[in-house]
Amino acid sequence: xxxxxxxxxxxxxxxxxxRTALIAWLQARLASQPxxxxxxxxDLPRVKAGSSEQIxxxxxWLGLDWDAGPDIxxxxxxxxxxxxxxxxxxxxxxxxEGESIYPCYCSRKDIQQAASAPHAHExxxxxxxxxxxxxxxxxxxRRHPNKAAAWRYQVPARTIDFEDRVVGPVSQTLEIDVxxxxxxxxxxxxxxxxxxxxxxxxxxxxxxxRGADLLDSTARQIELFEALGYSIxxxxxxxxxxxxxxxRLSKRDGSDSLELWRQQGKRAEAVIGLLAHSAGxxxxxxxxxxxxxxxxxxxxxxxxxxxxxxx
Numbered sequence: 001x002x003x004x005x006x007x008x009x010x011x012x013x014x015x016x017x018x019r020t021a022l023i024a025w026l027q028a029r030l031a032s033q034p035x036x037x038x039x040x041x042x043d044l045p046r047v048k049a050g051s052s053e054q055i056x057x058x059x060x061w062l063g064l065d066w067d068a069g070p071d072i073x074x075x076x077x078x079x080x081x082x083x084x085x086x087x088x089x090x091x092x093x094x095x096x097e098g099e100s101i102y103p104c105y106c107s108r109k110d111i112q113q114a115a116s117a118p119h120a121h122e123x124x125x126x127x128x129x130x131x132x133x134x135x136x137x138x139x140x141x142r143r144h145p146n147k148a149a150a151w152r153y154q155v156p157a158r159t160i161d162f163e164d165r166v167v168g169p170v171s172q173t174l175e176i177d178v179x180x181x182x183x184x185x186x187x188x189x190x191x192x193x194x195x196x197x198x199x200x201x202x203x204x205x206x207x208x209x210r211g212a213d214l215l216d217s218t219a220r221q222i223e224l225f226e227a228l229g230y231s232i233x234x235x236x237x238x239x240x241x242x243x244x245x246x247x248r249l250s251k252r253d254g255s256d257s258l259e260l261w262r263q264q265g266k267r268a269e270a271v272i273g274l275l276a277h278s279a280g281x282x283x284x285x286x287x288x289x290x291x292x293x294x295x296x297x298x299x300x301x302x303x304x305x306x307x308x309x310x311x
Contacts, residue, residue: 003031003206003207003209004208005037005066006199007040007055008040009040009047010046011051011257012259014258018275022062022064029294030302036066037070039070040196043192056071062258084199087198087202088198091197095153101151105131111125126176126177127180128179129154129179132180147186151184153227154180155179155181155220156223157175158174159172159174160172160174162232165236165306170215170218174220177216183224193217196221197224197228201230201231204231207236208234208235210235211240215237272287272293273287280305281302
């Protein structure tokens with residue numbers, strides 16, 4: 001049994017990232033299970049120099065610790081996605097042998113045009129499966145002779161139902177709500193959907209605490225967990241933290257980065273108190289350490305407070 005926190009080192013963590021980190025830490029500690037810290041730096045062009053080190057420093061400053069990670073190692077090392085390509089390649093080859101994936105030569109324009117077609121979905125365009133058919137695939141390859149292929153997972157005709165620990169029951173029909181999705185990009189990078197499943201599966205993750213913006217990715221990941229023979233973890237999709245205008249926080253402007261708060265002389269206890277209060281874990285916004293907060297909660301109490309925060 002293990003929990004995990006898996007930040008992307010594409011800039012300094014903002015308060016929303018940190019709140020998810022705090023909740024992941026609380027969940028693992030209350031469940032008496034190890035916490036794994038994994039850097040999701042697979043998309044190297046988006047990685048900012050020094051971000052990984054800053055993230056580790058910020059988390060330590062807040063009083064959050066972990067039992068395995070890029071700085072201390074562990075039984076499932078390495079804990080940086082950029083160093084785990086061989087594992088993604090092995091999974092890719094297993095899916096290829098099982099004829100679960102196929103090359104796709106559709107351009108971005110082709111897919112954008114599909115957005116206005118009858119199969120378009122309220123959450124965005126669903127890939128219509130153009131390159132599933134070998135003849136149409138050959139046609140698309142002729143149309144784009146210089147384009148490298150992306151690789152898509154061919155979703156089966158099934159509905160995936162799961163019970164999220166925070167959101168409650170969720171159901172997605174893969175063909176209708178998801179469509180065939182990319183597991184290896186045309187530029188050769190393995191996609192997040194494959195990498196996160198391989199990492200969580202190999203690292204024995206039993207509880208995934210992450211932002212509610214990733215809820216729509218869960219059904220396809222469950223499908224991959226099963227296809228690759230891994231155990232499916234419990235999911236805790238926690239509410240996103242928003243600014244005073246109700247907009248989702250972003251790393252882009254850095255206005256809510258912990259770095260700025262630390263420069264202003266804020267104490268770690270003040271930040272923890274703010275994060276805990278915003279998630280409904282304490283009644284007032286008052287200074288409290290992570291360890292003190294841990295003593296005030298139970299695992300079921302944490303879950304119930306998060307459920308209440310989604311309403």
